[in-house]
Amino acid sequence: MTQVENLSKPVLVIGGGIAGIQASLDLAESGAKVVLVEKSPALGGKMAGLDKNFPTLDCSICIESPKISDVMRNRNVTVLTLSEVVKVDGQAGDFLVTVRESPRFVTDECTRCDLCVEACPQLTRNEFDSGMGARKAIYTPFSQAEPGKYVLDIETCLNEPPNYYPCQRCYDVCQPKAIDYSMITEDHLIHASAIIVATGFDLLNPELLKDFGYGTDPDVLTSYEFERLLSSAGPTEGDILKPSNMKMPESVLFVLCSGSRDRRIVEYCSRICCMYSVKEAMQASEHGVKKATALYIDVRAYGKGFDAFYQRTLDQGVRFVRGRPADIRRNKDLITVRYDSTSDGKLIQEDYDMVVLATATIPGRGTPELSRILGIELGEDGFFRTDEANPVETTRRGILVAGCASGPKDIPDSVTEASAAAASAMEFVAEREWIKEEVPEPLDTSGDPRVGVFLCDCGSNIAGVVNVKEVMNRATGIPGVAYVEENKFSCSGSTQDQIVRRIGEKKLNRVVVSACSPKTHGSTFQRACARAGLNPFLFEMANVRNMDSWVHRGEKEAATRKAVDMVGMAVAKARALAPLTEKEFPVTRRALVLGGGVAGLSAATALARMGIETHLVESSPSLGGMLNSLEELAPAGIRSREVLNRKVSEFNSSGAVAHLSTRVMVISGFVGNYQASLSDGSTMDLGAVVLATGANPYSPKEFGYGNDPRVITSLELEKRMDSLDAGSVSIISCVGSREKGRGCSRFCCSTMLGQALRLREKGKRVRVLYRDIRAYSRYAEDLYYKASKSGVQFFKYDSNENGESVELQEGVLTVRDDLSGETIGLKSDLVVLNVGMVPVDDPVFSQLKLSRDEEGFLLELHPKLGPVEAAVPGVFLAGTVQGPKDFRESSVQGLAAASKASGILLKDRMKKEPIIATIDAKKCTKCMQCEPACPYGAIKGERGKWIELNAAVCMGCGNCVSSCFVGAMSMPGFTDDQLIAQIDAATEEDPQEKVVTFACNWCSYAGADQAGISKIQYPPSSRVIRTMCSSRVSQKLVWRALERGAGAVLITGCHINDCHYISANEDTEKRIERWRKMLEGRGVNPDRLQLHWVSAAEGNRFAQKMREMDKFIRTLPEEEIAKGREAFLRRA
């Protein structure tokens, strides 16, 4: 049993979904102790049950399970499952919490052998599959569940301890005797410094939607059930099948707003359903569903990249029809649906094979009870009430809330709130400590390589296509391989433990895992190695799932051959690996926050309150940013001035220093060690930077703005609200947004509704011209209702260019109104253009080598799980600099950025990956060719005299290695020997049929991963070798592949200007041009060496190039291969 009573003042986190997990990880990183309380048997929450996430199409559990493992293994975090908070006394800084832990009846001795499940006679509905499958009384919720030990559901079990034991079947078959019926409910008393509520949400019982047929018709499903059908670990192993006859549906109807925006059921917008329905419809279409239709009222694609994703789904042939079904009824084999297609006014009756209801998101069942226990209030919508100016604060000091507990939210918004809540909780944490994982004695790895190979089935994801037994047989015969085993899910906690054990038992000194992408799971297995005392850099992965089984589904034999090659390549590299040690660097414990708007103020205040020296640099003479230009903040209608005053006074009392009317002129350095010079002449050493420089309002050219005084922007209206003499005001939404490559600006619909209501209350005639009303945020739908009730008239126009369907002439605005089907004229004394946001450039961005998204906003590390980190370590994003947001979201992101920055700044030292170039002094001639090759200026010296490499500055691209003529430079982890070993293994058999493909870690490798995630099929001729940057690919490597007879060599990387090493890929481009000329000179077809840029999102582009390359090598004549071999052998 866990000892939580003795912990000194941990933060209590309630709820083990993605928000609770992220909050716990952030707190632990900042040195707080954490008790994470989850009421179910496993961590993961709703995210663990989802198939893919929008709009990235990441496999949900795949990106969540590393986080689950992290939190389980973090020594600062104690996880209590099957536990609930029953009592809270005390106050912020010192709460006395009683947590009640129910018995699991299974001890830590459980090995997940599954024998108990086979023995158990009691079946019940499987909650994880939403009841579509069954489970036994003893079970594990899902394959990757952590904690890994099974759980016994005593309600379903035949036994009734302590007195009644008619059945002991599981107990009898359990060899380690892990089943213990004597376990009892235990109460834990915890002195907590702060509490974070992250209890998530539930889904509406769809039987309440009387006309929609759920519960009586087996083929009417909820979206969550559909998600489980899509999941390869779900009840149908990833096939979309009708429950009524287990056949694939030809047509599927998705019904949005099933219970949401419905005053009889839930009045608010459930916020996430539009996008997951867009995603599910896209997946249905990709699975071969011929007719995928969605019925919607407004498509609320408000987030970054959402509109583009929606458009892609439409382009794929999915139909989105505006309307709501009146009636969903079974008609023999089909389901008949009636609706009014409101854009053309036609009444439609259509038949579908399957109907999927996007059921409303509702407060978790335990919410009212928990609000009573915690003494915090609920909002009108039934979710926890929060402070408008700081949406992670509840009504009680020291109790924070994150994620869907305070209203529906998608994953990135939940994760951001989790970090924000962690930052707020840190204010109450007095003691900081980082409990180190006990590291065993390092293993001696100097002897001959003994490689252990672990082959993951990934359920049916790999084993369904690749013959894993065959791969196992072949792997056993590879020199240096000491042990091979097959795992159902290598990434599960228990298999990781098993790998740790095997390293010891089999005396392994290298580990290869053949599974999925090292980008998502590499660190998971590296940690397992470390736990066994094995240097984590003696580990290599074969990405058989994303780059083989998922993309060659129809070619099982070829896929198996490819898997054999891939494992061979990984083993070959593993043999050549050398142990590396992480480097440590000192950290300057000082933060710089750039920008004094709501995001910057929130970030700086939180950092300063944690005791970190914090400097806020603001270019204007006053703090507050956009808040200065607004009067009232929608949807709550609070005064902007009040929020501003509060934020500024909190900032002033926090101890942070403001530098007003000041700019950062130059910034350079690296995480933990940045240097900035300010416009006032001062310079500053910094450990981390928060960028909160904001965005600009779009300045319109449309509708004669600037020439016609009757046309103003929404921002100008804000200032003139009280002095308007116009009697009739028309507001046009989306001016400058959702067109010409610009996405939705997210905050403007709520702003517009607030302004419309205020105008109406002043007695104006108010008309709103909209495309979709995107009132997604908390209480915004209510504002929409109030505005319409007050008599604001709404007109829906639909076009990509405003000009097409809305015109302004002589005070009359003409709009083609979709809803009445009429072209309507509106006499308007004043026309308000509701403008969104556009990005602002700052020289600091390029000095820090930051990437931009397609619109020019700063790009985050990961759209789902890394929304506040920049790709550059030590740089964090807050507020609208990352994308349009309202003041609440900006405030939350400011706090979240502070939390992330504090993870660095609260420590004296930090670790750095040892992928740092080295110079062999014996070989180096000090020719200084490498100096200009380094994008970071890490190499300094004087020709022929001296040379020095600053390890702290090197980022590990390897461009220097490729530029060195004498082989003096080396890049650990990607040495010539290691890469050549991979090339040789790839070209061992039938080399002419292979395309040796180099892919860079950041873009093209991720793009190839993406092709797998999207299951885009292409021929199996590629053999991918990962390097950090395309610039690491040297002439030696290319020549080696051609000498070995490879059909072709393909080098891929980030697009020009997207390079993660500033501009190293420009050198790649130059080199390839040169090498192709050299090939021609040697009489070799230069097309056998090709270059192709692929971004992380371009799975299709990667697959397309692979098809092209495959075609190319098939046309190569025999002699050509031989010619190539000779050309290089002669000179070898």
Place this chain on the structure above:
Amino acid sequence: MLLLNDERWDRVNSMTGGEASVCFQCGSCSAHCPINAISDSGLNMRKIVRSAQLGLDFNGELWNCATCKLCETTCPREVGIVDVVLGLRSLAFEEKKAPEKIEKVVWDIYENGNPWGGKKGERSLWADGLGIKDARAGVKVLFFVGCESAYSREAHESLRSITEIMSRLGVDFGILGNDERCCGEPVLNAGELGYMEEIASQNIAAFQKTGAEIVVTASPHCSNTFRNYYSKHGLKARVMHYSEFFYDLFRDGKLKLRSDSISETAYHDPCVLSRYDDFVSGPREMLSVVTRSPLIEMEHTGRESLCCGGGGNRMFLDFEGARLADRRMDESAAAGAKNVVTACPYCVMNLRDSSDTRKMGIGVHDLAEVLRGALA
């Protein structure tokens, strides 16, 4: 291009009580409308509401609406859709755009006290020889007969059943005889709000003279009008449809029923009883004592019942094509009913006509007749 007319919108908005404003045009109403389900009538509830939102003229079939309120059961914004329809009808009536037949109905009521062209002196023919008390002599219960029942011979049996049950249970009741005047529902449905007020005040005065504490009606349309309109204009007496009145007595153990020969019976909920007044389980409780086999439920039932086609002044207009009553009777046949019982004279007439003309062999009965036959 239609230039929006602010003044007109103000008028529409006030006549529809602002009900249309919160509609977000999802089209649940139009797709749910039973009239649209049987024919492409041009009646689109969503567009009606849209017209009201903008103050536009509605050019569709405003008078086709049965005011059955099925649309309102499915509306996620809880829009008073029928209020919107009636508001627009008022405007149309004012602007002399109502159909001629509707104008005639209003004139008939003005001249004869009923919409059917019946003579004043023949209103109480049904009661001849029954010795029913004149309510003006002072009664506890005023029985309001209603125009449809009074002037339709088919309905007389139902009236006689109601009064017989009352007499046998010793209820102190009376009627207004030939001086009874239309409740005004057709005037309300026509949108002649000024005249409606006059009718209401005349009737309220007449009711008050009887001293009755309860007004019991034969038609749920009358009780609904009294309850929802008259009570806002000064009516003090309690209003009940006879089915509600008898149900109270049944529940109190005063109305005793025995099993009758009737079986394979379905109950058809009249819109005004079920959707307007939420009276759904009472008739079923009584019928389940009377019928010999368990009561049959049709696909649409209770608050989701289908209209017979008679509401909203449709009784006075001619419509071509498929009939709502046919759809309803087909549902009863599909459910296996041999008998349909209901409690509204419009429903009885329309459903019986459908069954007879199509030779379906399904009996359509008034609830009162069934109850009388089963009096213990």
